[in-house]
Each structure stands twice: as structure tokens, then as C-alpha cells.
Amino acid sequence: DVKVTQSSRYLVKRTGEKVFLECVQDMDHENMFWYRQDPGLGLRLIYFSYDVKMKEKGDIPEGYSVSREKKERFSLILESASTNQTSMYLCASSLTGERGKSPLHFGNGTRLTVT
Amino acid sequence: AQTVTQSQPEMSVQEAETVTLSCTYDTSESDYYLFWYKQPPSRQMILVIRQEAYKQQNATENRFSVNFQKAAKSFSLKISDSQLGDAAMYFCAYRSAYRGGMRFGAGTRLTVKP
Numbered sequence: 202d203v204k205v206t207q208s209s210r211y212l213v214k215r216t217g218e219k220v221f222l223e224c225v226q227d228m229d230h231e232n233m234f235w236y237r238q239d240p241g242l243g244l245r246l247i248y249f250s251y252d253v254k255m256k257e258k259g260d261i262p263e264g265y266s267v268s269r270e271k272k273e274r275f276s277l278i279l280e281s282a283s284t285n286q287t288s289m290y291l292c293a294s295s296l297t298g299e300r301g302k303s304p305l306h307f308g309n310g311t312r313l314t315v316t
Numbered sequence: 317a318q319t320v321t322q323s324q325p326e327m328s329v330q331e332a333e334t335v336t337l338s339c340t341y342d343t344s345e346s347d348y349y350l351f352w353y354k355q356p357p358s359r360q361m362i363l364v365i366r367q368e369a370y371k372q373q374n375a376t377e378n379r380f381s382v383n384f385q386k387a388a389k390s391f392s393l394k395i396s397d398s399q400l401g402d403a404a405m406y407f408c409a410y411r412s413a414y415r416g417g418m419r420f421g422a423g424t425r426l427t428v429k430p
Binding site: 234236241242243244245246249257259260289291293302304305307309310 | 317320322325349351358359360361363366368407409413416417418419420421422423
């Protein structure tokens with residue numbers, strides 16, 4: 202089974218802090234994704250990466266950046282956390298093959314609160 | 317950009333009965349995949365079923381089946397013989413065959429009454 206691990210289940214940070222959310226997958230997947238989940242809005246794509254050192258903006262990249270130095274690890278960075286970034290963050294990975302057919306495998310999420 | 321719409325924020329069903337969750341999507345692409353994911357209180361996203369747009373046959377996985385209407389851009393999920401363990405948030409999702417991440421709807425919270 203694919204395992205996607207997010208480093209923290211709950212996180213509380215102060216406004217203005219730099220925040221790192223870490224995600225590791227163990228199945229050699231090329232693609233990795235970061236989503237945020239908010240009630241009534243579903244999951245919204247922040248950033249994704251097709252390979253090491255590659256990244257693409259999703260639908261809501263403002264206020265976020267990412268880093269992918271190794272294939273198995275994809276980090277989401279909040280340069281200066283704000284209260285409107287309080288949310289659930291979900292990391293996912295998938296294979297590249299089969300042109301979109303591959304499902305996403307998700308981590309358990311990090312509930313981030315910015316005070 | 318592709319959008320996915322789930323118009324039912326909440327649904328409920330009696331145990332052992334059948335329920336249908338609705339989903340519509342908007343795209344100009346011809347080749348794509350559609351998914352239903354389930355998210356129980358544990359927060360773990362679980363793949364329920366997948367449909368390939370070029371296949372006319374509706375996908376089925378045990379008690380779960382879809383009604384895929386490509387021209388209408390509709391992709392509903394039918395759960396038969398509902399069980400208490402089916403209670404969860406259900407998300408409809410779209411993924412292009414060409415590029416990009418998966419796009420999700422707002423979700424439908426399903427309650428199963430004993």
C-alpha cells in the first residue's frame with residue numbers, strides 16, 4: 202500500500218511565522234500535490250510537482266511556496282502565516298503514467314491554526 | 317479551468333436503502349477521468365470509484381456505481397444497500413488526461429440512519 206505521511210496532524214502557529222509542512226511518500230511516485238480543505242469549498246489545489254525540483258502553481262498559490270529536493274519529499278511553505286491560512290492541508294501523490302488515470306493517494310492531513 | 321459542482325451539501329439515507337449523490341463538471345477537454353473519494357471522520361481520503369471519459373460503460377465497485385452522462389457532464393454516485401460505515405464526506409473529482417492536478421467539488425456529507 203502507498204503510504205503518504207504528513208509530519209504533523211495538528212499545528213498551531215502565530216501570525217507572521219514561517220511555517221513548513223512536510224510530506225513524504227514511499228512509493229516512488231513522480232507527482233506530488235498540496236491541497237487545502239475548507240468547509241463548503243472542498244479541496245483546492247495549491248501547488249503540484251511532476252518531478253524533483255519541478256513545481257507548478259495550482260489554483261490558489263498566493264501566500265505559499267513549495268520545495269521538492271528529493272523525489273519522496275514535498276514541502277509546503279507559508280512564508281509569513283496569516284489567519285486566513287488556518288485550514289486543513291492535505292498532501293497527495295500519484296504515478297505519472299496512464300495520463301491522468303492514476304488516482305491520488307492522500308496523507309491524513311495537517312490541521313493548521315494561525316493565531 | 318475545469319470546475320466541479322456538488323449541489324447537495326448534505327444527504328441522509330436509511331440503512332440498507334439506496335442513495336444517489338450528484339456531481340456535475342465543466343470542461344472543454346475530451347479526455348479525462350472522474351473520481352469519487354470518501355473522507356470519513358479519520359480524515360483519510362479513500363478512493364471509491366473511477367470512471368474513464370472515453371468509456372461509455374458506467375463503472376461499478378461492489379455496492380457503488382456511477383451514472384456517467386458525458387454530454388450532460390454529469391457524474392453521480394449511487395450507493396446501494398447503505399451501511400453505517402458509508403457515513404462520510406464524499407468528494408467528486410476531475411483529472412485531465414493531459415496535465416494538471418485533480419479538481420474537487422465542495423463535497424456532500426452523507427449520514428446513514430440505523
